[in-house]
Amino acid sequence: MQKSKVAIQVINPGLLPDDTVMLGEMYMKQWKIPGGQPVVLKFGAFRQPVKVVPVARYDGMRISQQLARRMGIPAGASLRILYRPVSSTLSLGPLIGVLISRDYPGMPDRPFGAITQFCKELVEACRLQGAMAYFFTPDQIGESANYIEGWVCPAGKWFRQTMPVADVINNRLTTRKLENRSSVQRFMKETKARHQTHFFNEKFLDKTEVFDSLKQDLSLTRYLPESHLLGSYSTLKAMCSRYPVVFLKPIRGSLGKGIMRISRTEGGGLLALSTTAGGTRKQQYANAQKLFSAISGKMKTVRYQIQQGLQLIDIQKRPVDFRALVQKNSKGKWTITSIVGRIAGNHHFVSNLARGGTLTTVKGAIARSNLAPGTSRQEAAERLQRAALEIAAGIDAHIPAHFGELGIDLALDTSGRVWLLEVNSKPSKNDNTPLNDNKIRPSVRKLIQYARYLCGY
Numbered sequence: 001m002q003k004s005k006v007a008i009q010v011i012n013p014g015l016l017p018d019d020t021v022m023l024g025e026m027y028m029k030q031w032k033i034p035g036g037q038p039v040v041l042k043f044g045a046f047r048q049p050v051k052v053v054p055v056a057r058y059d060g061m062r063i064s065q066q067l068a069r070r071m072g073i074p075a076g077a078s079l080r081i082l083y084r085p086v087s088s089t090l091s092l093g094p095l096i097g098v099l100i101s102r103d104y105p106g107m108p109d110r111p112f113g114a115i116t117q118f119c120k121e122l123v124e125a126c127r128l129q130g131a132m133a134y135f136f137t138p139d140q141i142g143e144s145a146n147y148i149e150g151w152v153c154p155a156g157k158w159f160r161q162t163m164p165v166a167d168v169i170n171n172r173l174t175t176r177k178l179e180n181r182s183s184v185q186r187f188m189k190e191t192k193a194r195h196q197t198h199f200f201n202e203k204f205l206d207k208t209e210v211f212d213s214l215k216q217d218l219s220l221t222r223y224l225p226e227s228h229l230l231g232s233y234s235t236l237k238a239m240c241s242r243y244p245v246v247f248l249k250p251i252r253g254s255l256g257k258g259i260m261r262i263s264r265t266e267g268g269g270l271l272a273l274s275t276t277a278g279g280t281r282k283q284q285y286a287n288a289q290k291l292f293s294a295i296s297g298k299m300k301t302v303r304y305q306i307q308q309g310l311q312l313i314d315i316q317k318r319p320v321d322f323r324a325l326v327q328k329n330s331k332g333k334w335t336i337t338s339i340v341g342r343i344a345g346n347h348h349f350v351s352n353l354a355r356g357g358t359l360t361t362v363k364g365a366i367a368r369s370n371l372a373p374g375t376s377r378q379e380a381a382e383r384l385q386r387a388a389l390e391i392a393a394g395i396d397a398h399i400p401a402h403f404g405e406l407g408i409d410l411a412l413d414t415s416g417r418v419w420l421l422e423v424n425s426k427p428s429k430n431d432n433t434p435l436n437d438n439k440i441r442p443s444v445r446k447l448i449q450y451a452r453y454l455c456g457y
Contacts, residue, residue: 004082004457005130007060008092010068010075020051021090022062028054031083039088043071043079044095044164045146045195052090072163073132074154080130080457094455096126096133096448097150097166099184101174103137111151111158115172118429122447123153125440129448130457134163138173141183145190165191168198168451170404174426176204176252198454200404205395205425206251207305213398214420220394223387223410223420225308230299235306237288240270245309248295249422250302258302261309262291310419312411313369319344320365322412324388325427327405330449334392336385337405337443341365366412375416384410387418395423404450405443 006027016022021041028035033052041050048067055062061081068075071092079092098119103111110116112135119135126133134150140160141148150163169191173179191197211227214220228235230248239246240262248260261273265284270291274281285291295304313320324339341360360368362384366377388408395403407427411419429443 004080005078006081006092008068008073008075008077008079009060009062010065010073011062013065016062016064018064018067019049020053020064021067022053022055022058024058024060025054025056026059027061027081028052031081032085033083033090034088037088039083039090042089042091043073043093044097044166045191045197046071046164047089050090072134072152072161074152077132077154078127078130079132080452082455082457091455091457093167094131094448094451094457095164095166095168096122096131096451097148097163097169098122098133098135099169099171099173100135100137101172101178103135103151105160108158115429118444119151120153121440121444125444125448128440129445129452131448131451134161134166138178138181138184141187145187145194165195165197167455168200170447170451171199171201171203172426172429179204198402198451200402200450200454201425202403203401203425204252205399205423207249207422208251208303209399210395210423211305211420214391214394216398217394220390223391223418225310225419227305227307230304230306233289233292236292239306239308240264240288240291243308247307247309248304249307251305252303260295263309310411311413312419313366313371313414315343315365315368315370320369320411321421322362322365322384322410324384324408324410325405325443326388326392326408327443327446328450328453329446330453332450332453334389334396335446336388337446339384339388369412370414371412371416372414380412380416380418383416383418384412387420391420391423405447 033039035054036051038049039052041048080094082091100112104113105111112119122133134152136148136150140150146165147162148165149160151158152161178184188199188202192199208229211224214224230236245261245263248262250258257275259275263271265271270285270288272283272285272291285294320341320343322339322341325337326334327337329335339362341362341364342357343360343365345357362381366380371380387410391408392406395406403425405427407424409421411421413419
């Protein structure tokens, strides 16, 4: 197997020309790199013709201080090396950019607020795998499609530095408003075209798009509760007549905000439960027409998906669902990184942690639940895993965008059948698996492995 990780030594000014790099003889032989002939040195969007000089009994690469500065490579870095003879290109990397919503320059120890620890973890994981990561916000996108002003942390201290546009960019923007900025969209389009930059998780998903797309795949329809974009009274009336419980969900909502649970009452009316900051609000309506009139004002600004209510498992009357984190691995294949159970808090009908929900293991949640007697607990857990992978593949096949990780919310009904609740293209890095100062989580390692796969390292 070829040795592909190389230590970079930065040489003092004047000792090495900027158009020359020195490389250990072993690498030259392994990769069949021509000595003394021009090759293109590549790091992200940076490209420069250089001569490669072999060095006997040396296990590294030497570059000039000026060249290192222009490339954004710190002294002491170790990076993967890849030589492509067809284009005579000697690549270092992968260089990974993470597009985040905001930074706090006045907080040098926590420049990204709550996700700073995740960012540190990613930097450390890159160091171990021979990659490099930097972080930037929409405000740091300028006119150039070649360079970006990004945050780096080479020796435990954060600072901003001009960096080449990365080989791979993970879009972690948390609002559609930021994602839809003309500067962000232009940057994505230009860097893809000019540098073949790989963007993954390049867009938000909304509930209608997900369900309408997956309906096209007959193998996935068994996971889909009946679901429609609510556009008229007739749709509301038909769904309330067909099912004893329906849910109204903002198609672009998150954290359980704005969800309504509607159930029929004994007197023929409807009871609507709404999520609020303090718990759950109850409202009664004489009929579907009264309910539609009450929400029609909201529908001018919020679009709702109306969804079949399900008889889901619960633990002592508290609903339970499951969040699967699925990620592409070093071979570009969807894999399950984790699945956790989420138990709704008291007086809530949604399980989000932001609304008092608690985490538990899948095994623990199923064991404590009211799953019907005779239903195999083990088979129910296996069905959750299978569904998560099949749904991720369906998203890839039917939605024209590049995704590398997805948060897939699933549920089990009391008979053990799996149902899809929601797909999130920006899964939280502060949820589900605890941050650990001394340990790099599998989800972070896989992100880098997938970046390496995309670039061929």
